[in-house]
Amino acid sequence: MMTKQRSFIRFGMALVVFSSLFAASGAGTRTPLRTAAAPPVDCGAVATALDDFFSIPLPQMISLAPGINYDAYTDPASPVYLDFAKLRADLDTLATLPDAADTSFGKVSDAIPRYRRLVDLAERNVKSGGTPFDDGSADGQRYFGIDSPLLTTDLVAVALATDAACPKQ
Numbered sequence: 825m826m827t828k829q830r831s832f833i834r835f836g837m838a839l840v841v842f843s844s845l846f847a848a849s850g851a852g853t854r855t856p857l858r859t860a861a862a863p864p865v866d867c868g869a870v871a872t873a874l875d876d877f878f879s880i881p882l883p884q885m886i887s888l889a890p891g892i893n894y895d896a897y898t899d900p901a902s903p904v905y906l907d908f909a910k911l912r913a914d915l916d917t918l919a920t921l922p923d924a925a926d927t928s929f930g931k932v933s934d935a936i937p938r939y940r941r942l943v944d945l946a947e948r949n950v951k952s953g954g955t956p957f958d959d960g961s962a963d964g965q966r967y968f969g970i971d972s973p974l975l976t977t978d979l980v981a982v983a984l985a986t987d988a989a990c991p992k993q
Contacts, residue, residue, distance in 0.1 A: 865920055867990035873914035874986065877939070878979070880904065881911055885946035886975065890954040897950045908947045915939055924984040932985035935978035 884897070884904055896902040915936055923931040 865922075865989040866917070869917050870921065870986060870990060873917035874982075877911060877914040877918070881906055882939075885942055886972075888946060888949050888954065892954065894950055894953045906946065906950060908943060908950075911943050912940070915943065918982060921982070921985040921989050924981070924988040926984055926988075927981070929977045929980040929984065932981050935981045938974065938978060 880903075884906060896904045897906045899905055900907070918932070918939075919936045921932045923933050
């Protein structure tokens with residue numbers, strides 16, 4: 825299960841360097857840090873949420889464009905189906921991560937609300953079939969794109985928070 829968490833971290837770095845997705849795997853068992861101020865983090869649930877949200881849906885949501893076939897995103901049998909309720913549940917799980925001590929790339933507590941706005945926007949665009957996009961334009965509104973600095977820093981903020989809350993044992 826924790827292999828998914830390490831894959832997410834590698835995915836974030838590959839995205840930063842190559843702006844594309846690479847499959848990565850790793851090993852290691854992780855257990856939550858326990859502090860008096862915060863309840864323990866369910867590292868298994870976090871690893872699953874990382875995989876569910878960042879593996880395929882995130883690139884799909886930031887790549888939505890007019891003139892494409894939106895049927896695949898609304899068909900539960902499709903491998904690229906965007907289950908917005910599940911994505912929101914994944915973000916609820918990731919929101920349990922405390923901010924890492926190293927906030928040079930931002931805070932997970934700031935990143936999760938941005939991802940929530942992305943999910944809301946993507947859902948509206950998918951429901952409209954991309955015609956028109958949520959803002960009424962022909963080319964579509966983007967919360968952030970593959971080349972956005974926020975995409976990179978938010979990915980790293982989530983990765984750092986995950987690594988801090990669920991260190992390798």
